[in-house]
Amino acid sequence: MDDYESKKFIAKSENITIGELLDIWAEEELKTGTLSNGTVQNYLGAITNIKKHPISERKLKNVTSEHLQAFFDLLSFGGTYPDGSERKGYSKDYIRSFSAVLQQSFRFAVSPKQYITFNPMQYIKLKYQTDEVDLFSDDDMDGDIQPIPREDYERLIEFLQNYNPPAILPIQIAYYAGLRIGEACGLAWQDVNLEEQCLTIRRSIRYDGSRHKNIIGPTKRKKVRIVDFGDTLAEILRNARKEQLKNRMQYGELYHKNYYREVKDKTEFTMSSIIWTEQRMFQKIIRKYPLSA
Structure with a gap:
C-alpha cells in the first residue's frame, strides 16, 4: 500500500x-x-x-x-x-x-x-415540501419514477427476441403491471389470478454481489400487495402458461421446473415454481433436445 x-x-x-x-x-x-x-x-x-x-x-x-x-x-x-x-x-x-x-x-x-x-x-428530522393532494397517490410507489416510452419498450422487446428471449416475459410483466424487475422475476403461477386479472406480489429476486448468487426474499418494502393488470398482459400470461404446459407434456422427464424454497425461522414452508425461471429452463432444454419437425 x-x-x-x-x-x-x-x-x-x-x-x-x-x-x-x-x-x-x-x-x-x-x-x-x-x-x-x-x-x-x-x-x-x-x-x-x-x-x-x-x-x-x-x-x-x-x-x-x-x-x-x-x-x-x-x-x-x-x-x-x-x-x-x-x-x-x-x-x-x-x-x-x-x-x-x-x-x-x-x-x-x-x-x-x-x-x-x-x-x-x-x-435529524427530515422535512418535505407540501405537495398538492393526489387522491390516487400510492405511498408504496417510488417517487419520480416514470414508465419508459412505448417506443423504447418495443425496441427492447425486439432486441431481446434475438439476444435473450427468456427475458421477454419478466420485462412484459414489469412493463404492463408496473412492477420492479426483481418482483416480476419472483412471481410464481399461484401468484397469478387470470380470472380476476391481478397479481399477488409476495417476493423479489435480487443479485447478491458479495456471494455472487441470486437471492429470493421479501419485496423492497417487505409488504405483500395486489396489483391489477389489463387484457394485454392477461393474454401474454395465458399464452405463456399454455406454452409451458405444452412443453412439459412434450418433454416429459426432460422438462425440469425450477423451484425455490421459502425458509422462515429455519422452518421450511412452501415450494413453488417460478414463472420466469421455468421458462428459462425450457429454453435450455429445447436447445439441447430440439423438437422434431
Missing part, C-alpha cells in the same frame, strides 16, 4: 472528514454487504452528491446535528447552494437515500471504527 492509501485509510480519527468517512464506509461495509446491486449503486450515487457539498469537508470531530439539519433542509426546500447556484428541493425518496447513507456511515464511525462517540444523525 502506497503512502497515499495509507494516509487515506489510516488517518487519525480527529482528521477524518465526512467525505473520507463515506469512502471508508463504502469500501468496508457498503460494497461487501448484502444489499442489492441497485441499492448499492443508489447509495454510491448519493455519496458522490454529498461529497460535492462543503459539508463533506467538515471533520467528524466538529460536525454537529445543526450542520446536518441545515444540509437536509437545503436538500428538502432548495435555495442557494455554496457555489452560488439556485436549486429546487429534491424528492422524498432522494432525500431518504441521502439520510440512509449518512445514518449508516455515522453509525459505522461510532462502531466498529470508534472515530466518534455518538451518531449526530439520530437527531
Whole structure:
C-alpha cells in the first residue's frame, strides 16, 4: 500500500472528514454487504452528491446535528447552494437515500471504527415540501419514477427476441403491471389470478454481489400487495402458461421446473415454481433436445 492509501485509510480519527468517512464506509461495509446491486449503486450515487457539498469537508470531530439539519433542509426546500447556484428541493425518496447513507456511515464511525462517540444523525428530522393532494397517490410507489416510452419498450422487446428471449416475459410483466424487475422475476403461477386479472406480489429476486448468487426474499418494502393488470398482459400470461404446459407434456422427464424454497425461522414452508425461471429452463432444454419437425 502506497503512502497515499495509507494516509487515506489510516488517518487519525480527529482528521477524518465526512467525505473520507463515506469512502471508508463504502469500501468496508457498503460494497461487501448484502444489499442489492441497485441499492448499492443508489447509495454510491448519493455519496458522490454529498461529497460535492462543503459539508463533506467538515471533520467528524466538529460536525454537529445543526450542520446536518441545515444540509437536509437545503436538500428538502432548495435555495442557494455554496457555489452560488439556485436549486429546487429534491424528492422524498432522494432525500431518504441521502439520510440512509449518512445514518449508516455515522453509525459505522461510532462502531466498529470508534472515530466518534455518538451518531449526530439520530437527531435529524427530515422535512418535505407540501405537495398538492393526489387522491390516487400510492405511498408504496417510488417517487419520480416514470414508465419508459412505448417506443423504447418495443425496441427492447425486439432486441431481446434475438439476444435473450427468456427475458421477454419478466420485462412484459414489469412493463404492463408496473412492477420492479426483481418482483416480476419472483412471481410464481399461484401468484397469478387470470380470472380476476391481478397479481399477488409476495417476493423479489435480487443479485447478491458479495456471494455472487441470486437471492429470493421479501419485496423492497417487505409488504405483500395486489396489483391489477389489463387484457394485454392477461393474454401474454395465458399464452405463456399454455406454452409451458405444452412443453412439459412434450418433454416429459426432460422438462425440469425450477423451484425455490421459502425458509422462515429455519422452518421450511412452501415450494413453488417460478414463472420466469421455468421458462428459462425450457429454453435450455429445447436447445439441447430440439423438437422434431
